Amino acid sequence: MEYVYAALLLHKTGQEVSEDNLKKVISATGAELDEAKVKVLVASLKGVDIDEKLANASIAAAPAAGGDAGDAEAAPVEKKKEEPKAEAAEGLASLFG
Numbered sequence: 001m002e003y004v005y006a007a008l009l010l011h012k013t014g015q016e017v018s019e020d021n022l023k024k025v026i027s028a029t030g031a032e033l034d035e036a037k038v039k040v041l042v043a044s045l046k047g048v049d050i051d052e053k054l055a056n057a058s059i060a061a062a063p064a065a066g067g068d069a070g071d072a073e074a075a076p077v078e079k080k081k082e083e084p085k086a087e088a089a090e091g092l093a094s095l096f097g
Contacts, residue, residue: 002031003041011050018042 006025007017015021022038 002026002029003034003037007041007045008050017045017050 003022003026006022006029009025010017010021019038019042022042023033026033026038
């Protein structure tokens with residue numbers, strides 16, 4: 001995950017998301033560097049508009065964060081039925097009697 005964070009940090013500061021820059025950021029954190037992960041991430045981000053992806057991610061996450069009254073009805077929450085304490089104690093007593 002630190003590799004993605006490093007790429008986002010580089011992007012946010014206007015720097016190129018390159019292998020060398022990622023290596024510098026990850027090394028600065030003290031995390032162990034995996035050359036293969038750096039190469040895969042840089043290759044995966046080639047040609048990707050990070051700003052567009054972040055904007056789409058924000059839109060997709062907004063309904064989940066804000067919630068909606070209709071959503072609450074769609075997914076009812078099942079409450080656990082609590083056993084009265086007296087009945088629970090009787091059950092324990094049978095173990096020792």
